Amino acid sequence: MRFSDFQLLAAGQTLSWVGNGFQTVALAVAVVLAGGGPGDLGLVMASSIVARLACTLFGGVWADRLQPQHVMVGSDLVRLLAAGGMALMFFSDSYHLVLLCALAAISTGAASFFDPAFSSLRPLLVPPEKRQSANATLSMLQTGSQIAGPALGGVTVAAFGASAGFTVNASSFLASMVAALLLRVRAQRGERSPMLAELAAGWREIAKRDWLMFGLFGATVYHIANGVILVLVQVVAIERLGGPSAAGFIAAAEGLGGVIGAAIALRFKPRRLLRAGWLTLLLMPLWALAYVWPAELIAVIAGAIIGYAGLIFFDVAWETAIQDNVPQRMLGRVSSWDYLTSFLAMPVGNVLAGPLSAAYGTSKVLTTCAAILFLSAAAQFLVPGTRTLTRGPHTDAPAPGRPPELAESTGA
Structure with missing residues (x-):
């Protein structure tokens, strides 16, 4: 049986997303059991954030310079080695904070190259009319993996130790790398310019579209407020709603809401998809307000399901709008600016x-x-492009850079 490029990518990424859940659990457990405490864990997380901020825009440039799957393979290889180094460190009981921070930064820096390449590759794998379905499918798989990964990781780390969690994550990067190596799609690439010129060209591509530029500004404000909320709701859940078990129920509800939102995006395909996406994002405040009134666990769970359904539907609409309207040769850079704001x-x-x-x-x-x-x-509804942007009629022609014979075998 010959798998389509989309199926290969989805399988490889699902395994990688699940593996990331193993590392999330393993890292916290390993640092605490090694005597590091919150201070050490905070430094490791800060190292990852700094690496992400430093590398994201450059990752977008290289995603547009090279074949995106080649960038993904390189990133997976680096992350495999970094996760393997963490596994070896804790297996041998040789905890070194500086080395752990370096490995975390290297791994996250490599991910900063992977993500724009992944965004650049996705629209090449399916015909234009199937992009929304493909994005919804990947969102559903990612949301499900974010539930399954930490749950399986917790069981594995409890049974076999933190080094086992890092080992599973390293193996998941190997699976993702193999899937990327098997992809047959090829993107069209032009002549290179100096790095800063290419970064500026990516921003100019954003500035041409009012819905994209103001969307990024709006998302920046949104993420600052959401960053505050995500910290405080954890405190409220633990102190007022029932402790760790309440936090677990709420996290599960958020995941369920995400799956529902992706499922709706698979079926509901309005022509003004971006406008519908911003409308559904208006549901997220219900989740935050449920912690204030009525401040009951059942209300918070309901708010989480509704809010996260709206959030994931918006994510699908946003990704599809970018894929439909930004030239493929610029997608990596535009996506990197999008990631950076978040x-x-x-x-x-x-x-x-x-x-x-x-x-x-x-x-x-x-x-x-x-x-x-x-x-x-x-x-965003004050922005003309947001109100009027439509998904135009699509043809059955393969996406740029895709051999015609692959168009028939690729599905979402």
Whole structure:
């Protein structure tokens, strides 16, 4: 049986996403059991954030310079070696904070090259009319993996130790790398320019489209407010709603909501998809406000399902709009600017959560941030392109750079 390029990519990425859940659990357990505590874990996480911010834009340039799957293979290889190094460190009981921070930074830096290449590759694997379905399928797989990965990782780490979790993650990168190597699709690539010129060209591509530029600005504000919320709701769940078990139920509800949102995106295909996406994002404040009133676990669970369904539908709409309207040769750079706004804004919100809640109280801060979520999404309807952007009629021609015979065998 010959698998399509999309099926190969989906299988490889699902295994990689599940493997990342193993490393998330293994890292926290390994550092704490080694005597590192919150301070060491915070430094490791900070190293990852710095690497992400430093590498993301350059990752977008290289995704547009090379065949995207080649960038993905290189990234997976580096991450495999980094995860293997972590496994070896904790298996041999030779904990070194500086080395762990370096390995975490190397792994995250490599991921900063993988993500734009992945975004650049996706629209090449399916005909244009199937892009929304393909994006919804990948979102569903990713959301499900984010539930299954940590759950399986927790069982594995509890039974066999943290080094086993890192080993599983390393193996998942190997699976992703093999899948990328088997892809037959080829992207068209032009002449190279100096690095800074190519970065600037990516931003100019964004500035040409009002819905994209103002969408990125709105997302930056959104992510700062959401970064505050994500910290405070954990505290509320543990202190007021039932402790760790409540936090677990809420996390499961968020995952369920994401799967529902992706499933809706598989079926509901309006011509003004981007406008529908921003409308569904208006549901997210309900999740945050449920922690304030009625502040009951069942209400928070319901809000999580509804809010995250809207969030994932929006993600599918946003990715599809970019794929439909940005030239494929620029997708890596445009995606890297998109990733940068998210990764830059979220830690800012995380840092602000503590001081703001101490100064004004958790409930007031959550209510204000929920209002910011709503306004940052609602403001997009003032942008003409957001209101009018439509998905045009598609042909059955293969996407650029795809051999014609692959168009028939590829499905979402």
